[in-house]
Each structure stands twice: as C-alpha cells, then as structure tokens.
Amino acid sequence: MNQRKYLKVFTKFLHTSLASEFEYKTNILIDLITAILSLIGSIFLLSIFFTNNVRLGGWQFEEALIIQAIYTILNGITNTWFNPNLTEIVKHIREGTLDFVLLKPIDSQFFISFKKINPSGFLEIILGFCLLLFCIRINQINLNLSFLTLSLITIICSICILYSLWFFISTTTIWFVKTWNATEVLRSFLYIGRFPLNSFSFTLRIFFSIFIPIAFITTIPSEVFLGISQFWKIFLEIIVASVFLITSRKFWLFALKFYSSASS
Amino acid sequence: MISNLINRKIFTLLKVQYSNMLEYRVEIALWAISGIIPFFMLNIWTNNNLNQSINISNIMLSRYFLCAFFVRQFSVVWVVFSFEEDTLLGKVSPYLIQPLNPFFRYFAQHIAEQITRFPFAFIISIFFFISNPESIWIPNLGILFLSIISTFLSFLIQFLIQSIVACLCFWTEKASSIERLLFIPTLFLSGLLAPVASFPGYVKSWIYLTPFPYLIDFPANLLSGNPTNIGRGFSMQILWILLLFPVFRKIWSAGTRKYTAMGS
Numbered sequence: 001m002n003q004r005k006y007l008k009v010f011t012k013f014l015h016t017s018l019a020s021e022f023e024y025k026t027n028i029l030i031d032l033i034t035a036i037l038s039l040i041g042s043i044f045l046l047s048i049f050f051t052n053n054v055r056l057g058g059w060q061f062e063e064a065l066i067i068q069a070i071y072t073i074l075n076g077i078t079n080t081w082f083n084p085n086l087t088e089i090v091k092h093i094r095e096g097t098l099d100f101v102l103l104k105p106i107d108s109q110f111f112i113s114f115k116k117i118n119p120s121g122f123l124e125i126i127l128g129f130c131l132l133l134f135c136i137r138i139n140q141i142n143l144n145l146s147f148l149t150l151s152l153i154t155i156i157c158s159i160c161i162l163y164s165l166w167f168f169i170s171t172t173t174i175w176f177v178k179t180w181n182a183t184e185v186l187r188s189f190l191y192i193g194r195f196p197l198n199s200f201s202f203t204l205r206i207f208f209s210i211f212i213p214i215a216f217i218t219t220i221p222s223e224v225f226l227g228i229s230q231f232w233k234i235f236l237e238i239i240v241a242s243v244f245l246i247t248s249r250k251f252w253l254f255a256l257k258f259y260s261s262a263s264s
Numbered sequence: 265m266i267s268n269l270i271n272r273k274i275f276t277l278l279k280v281q282y283s284n285m286l287e288y289r290v291e292i293a294l295w296a297i298s299g300i301i302p303f304f305m306l307n308i309w310t311n312n313n314l315n316q317s318i319n320i321s322n323i324m325l326s327r328y329f330l331c332a333f334f335v336r337q338f339s340v341v342w343v344v345f346s347f348e349e350d351t352l353l354g355k356v357s358p359y360l361i362q363p364l365n366p367f368f369r370y371f372a373q374h375i376a377e378q379i380t381r382f383p384f385a386f387i388i389s390i391f392f393f394i395s396n397p398e399s400i401w402i403p404n405l406g407i408l409f410l411s412i413i414s415t416f417l418s419f420l421i422q423f424l425i426q427s428i429v430a431c432l433c434f435w436t437e438k439a440s441s442i443e444r445l446l447f448i449p450t451l452f453l454s455g456l457l458a459p460v461a462s463f464p465g466y467v468k469s470w471i472y473l474t475p476f477p478y479l480i481d482f483p484a485n486l487l488s489g490n491p492t493n494i495g496r497g498f499s500m501q502i503l504w505i506l507l508l509f510p511v512f513r514k515i516w517s518a519g520t521r522k523y524t525a526m527g528s
Contacts (some may be wrong), residue, residue, distance in 0.1 A: 024438050027438050027441045028437065030441045030442060030444075030445050030446075031441055033445055034441070034445045034448060035411050037445070037448040037449070041448055041449070041451065041452035042452075044452060044467075045452060045457055045458060047464075048462055048463065048464070049308065049312070049314055049458075050315075050464075051314065051317060051464065052314075052317035053314060053317070056308075056312055057311075058280065068297070158279045163485050176290070180297065181291050181294035182294055184294065184295065184298040185294055185297050185298045187298070188297075188298040188299070188300065188301050191301055191304070194375045195308060199308050199312055200307050200308065201307050201310075204304070204307055225358060240267060263429050264463050
C-alpha cells in the first residue's frame with residue numbers, strides 16, 4: 001500500500017468528478033432546494049408526532065431534533081459519496097466494465113468507492129451541521145474535549161456502518177446483476193433512522209439493531225450528544241462498525257472470485 | 265375499424281410490457297418491499313398512542329396505513345427516469361417516428377408493472393394481517409370499486425405530472441432532479457407518512473386545494489372506511505387531471521419541435 005499514490009489518485013478523482021458535476025449548475029441549485037424542503041418536511045412530520053405528546057419513545061422534541069440533524073448529515077454523505085459510487089458498481093457489472101477496474105494497478109474497492117463525488121450532497125451536510133449546532137444551543141450542551149472526541153468517534157463509526165451496508169448490497173450485484181432496487185430497499189429502511197429507536201415496538205427494535213443496525217447509526221450518536229449514552233453502547237458501536245467494515249471487505253474479495261465478466 | 269386498431273395496439277403494448285416485466289420478478293418484489301415505510305410509521309403511531317389525539321382507533325389507523333401502502337404500490341410512477349435515459353441515449357428518435365405517442369409505451373409499462381406487482385403486494389398484506397389479525401376487514405364491493413377508480417385517478421395525476429417534468433428533458437437533459445424536488449411534498453403531504461387528518465390546522469386550510477391529499481390520503485381513507493368527502497375527492501382528482509392534461513399536450517408539442525436527435 002502506497003499511501004501517497006492513493007492520496008494523489010483520490011485528489012484526481014475529486015477534481016474530475018467535481019468538474020463534471022458543475023456542468024449542471026441549475027441541477028445543484030435544485031438539489032439544494034430539495035435538501036431544504038426535505039428537512040422542513042421531516043421536521044414537520046416530527047412536529048405532528050409531538051402535537052399532543054411531550055415525549056416520543058422517551059425523547060423530547062428538542063432531543064429528537066438531534067437525531068434529525070445527524071440523519072441529515074449522514075444522508076448528505078450518502079448522497080455525495082455512497083450513492084453515486086455504489087450505483088456505479090451495478091453499471092460496471094452489467095456492462096462488463098469492471099474488467100477495466102480490476103486491471104488497474106490499484107485496489108478495486110478503493111477505486112469503485114471513491115471514484116465519484118456529487119457536490120449537491122455537501123449542502124445537505126452543511127444543513128445538518130447547522131441544525132446540529134442549533135440543537136446544541138437549545139439543549140444547552142456544553143462542549144468539552146472528551147465529549148467532542150466521543151461524538152466524533154460515534155459519527156465516524158456510523159459512517160463506516162452505513163458505507164458497509166451500501167457496499168455489501170452493491171457487491172451482491174455480482175450474482176444478481178440488477179440490485180438497483182435492493183439499494184432502494186435499504187434506502188427505505190434507513191428512513192426509520194430519522195426517529196428514536198425507542199419509539200418503535202420491541203420486535204422492530206430488535207430487527208433494527210441486529211439485522212440492519214440502523215439503531216447504531218443515528219440513535220447512539222444522538223445519545224452521546226445528550227450525554228445519556230452508556231459506555232458499553234459506544235464500545236458496542238465501535239465493534240459493530242469494525243465487524244461490518246471487515247466483513248464487507250472480505251465479502252468483496254470473495255464475490256470477485258465469482259465475477260465472470262460480461263458475456264462469458 | 266379505428267377503435268379496433270387502437271384496441272389491438274393497446275393490447276399488444278400491454279402484452280409485450282407484461283412479459284417484459286415478468287422477466288424481472290425479483291426486481292419488482294424488491295420494489296414492493298421498498299414501499300413498506302407506511303408500516304414503520306404505523307408502528308410509531310400505535311406504539312406511542314399518538315392516534316388518541318386525532319380520534320382514530322388503533323384498528324382504523326392500521327387499516328389506513330395498509331391502504332396507504334396499497335395505494336402507493338399502485339400509483340408509483342417512474343416515467344421521468346425512463347424518459348430521461350431514452351432521451352439522453354437518443355432512443356426517443358425511433359419512437360417519435362412511430363405513429364404512436366411514446367408516452368403510451370411508458371403508460372403500458374406502468375400498467376404491466378402494476379399487474380406484476382399485485383401478487384407481491386398481496387403477500388405483504390397477508391403478512392400484515394398475520395401480525396395484526398384484529399385489523400382484518402372486507403370492504404364492500406361498491407367501496408372497493410370506487411377506491412380502485414380513485415387509485416387509478418391518483419396514478420393518472422402522478423403520471424401526468426411526471427410526464428410534464430419528463431418533457432423538460434427536451435430542454436435541460438437532467439429533469440430527474442426536478443422530479444426529486446417534487447417528490448418531497450408528495451412524500452410529506454400525500455398522507456403516506458401521516459394521515460392528513462392529523463395535520464395541524466394551518467396546513468389543512470390550504471392542503472385540500474393542492475393535488476397531494478388526493479394521491480394517497482383520499483383513496484386510502486375511502487378503502488379503509490375512514491371518514492372522507494367522496495364527492496370532493498373525486499371532483500378534485502378529475503379537476504387536476506383536466507388541468508394537467510392540456511399542459512402536457514402543450515409541453516409535448518413544444519418539446520418535440522425543439523428536440524434534435526443525438527449528434528445533431
């Protein structure tokens with residue numbers, strides 16, 4: 001592994017994808033409006049839940065807003081990074097162009113995971129951070145170093161889990177060819193990450209913490225922000241994230257053995 | 265003679281598209297699964313006793329969300345995505361020469377997909393009834409017939425809106441981002457995530473003038489037996505179709521005049 005080479009390739013990727021995306025400038029503007037409307041819509045939905053209730057699954061409105069903020073940031077990351085790249089895997093495999101990727105003297109997972117960046121998701125990330133700052137103010141959270149490191153660790157773990165989930169599903173394309181819709185299923189499941197896990201029934205809670213760990217993705221970082229997270233939960237999230245990352249990597253290498261190019 | 269010809273055209277189109285859709289059964293099953301968000305929402309509503317504040321019993325609410333799921337399943341429209349791809353790749357050119365508006369082709373595609381989707385949606389609803397046996401009910405034939413019509417009208421409204429957006433491809437090339445923008449109000453205001461009855465007063469005052477509550481809320485209320493204004497619902501649906509159809513005709517004729525095939 002030559003780190004400088006990878007860094008250089010990454011900056012090149014960044015440059016080319018930004019250049020191609022900025023060709024559609026109005027598109028970026030429309031995406032910005034979409035992101036803002038989407039945030040307004042989900043806050044509106046949340047406010048409906050709170051019209052006659054003070055708490056939802058033990059969370060107050062101000063606290064539940066933190067979950068929305070973290071969801072928005074993660075959704076922005078999905079839109080900038082995972083979605084454009086990992087839907088590309090499907091195309092590579094269908095058209096047989098994965099051959100060209102595999103022939104390159106660079107790690108194939110790195111290549112297909114970082115090739116593209118979609119700048120319109122940046123706005124969503126910024127929007128999420130603004131909401132997060134607002135939440136920190138209204139919940140009177142005092143910032144200190146240990147809190148910042150803990151929240152940073154949990155958010156990074158969430159990103160890793162999210163990436164692994166996306167990558168895992170995209171990898172199954174090697175067998176099923178058309179998994180475009182499987183990512184759509186994942187997307188609709190991820191949707192519940194907008195709400196506190198405790199607001200769901202017991203069976204769903206179990207399902208969303210064991211099979212698809214959406215619970216870890218937004219609820220635990222939000223708990224860290226509120227200072228109510230137990231240490232074992234954070235520890236568990238780190239373990240889950242590393243297990244997911246390692247298995248997704250192993251799964252990709254395993255799946256490649258079954259790749260037989262197009263028309264062969 | 266002429267009507268016979270039209271009949272044959274429609275029949276052939278449907279047959280071709282249906283066999284095309286049957287080829288991708290797994291894909292359509294996955295699409296059906298990705299529509300289960302209403303059930304997650306139902307889980308939040310009943311698990312936190314939020315329905316007490318809007319005077320809908322648990323059973324009626326679960327029927328509502330099941331119907332919302334069904335209505336959504338049979339009114340999903342993706343014409344803009346197909347059309348965008350066809351325009352960008354220049355596939356529209358041969359379609360334009362044919363003595364048949366290309367949108368008939370997409371329309372047949374959607375109807376065929378709905379027929380293919382029906383068994384999967386039915387299986388999902390059986391699972392739903394197994395987990396919620398108290399919400400089983402059989403709507404009477406008249407209501408069933410009316411709600412099928414209103415679902416179809418809702419599908420027509422969405423198909424027209426998306427076709428109008430799709431025609432923008434003639435000018436902007438990337439019309440799908442506009443569709444994503446329009447999808448946000450559809451998602452939050454149509455009643456897919458929360459029944460319109462639960463919306464705050466300041467939204468209810470204007471929402472019934474927009475097409476959104478007639479897309480899912482009205483047919484779902486009708487089918488599930490929740491109170492709804494049948495006369496207003498149908499007249500608004502028809503009104504919106506009558507409003508949108510001339511717009512589509514205009515933009516289509518303007519667009520085809522503007523269209524220059526690939527590479528010219």
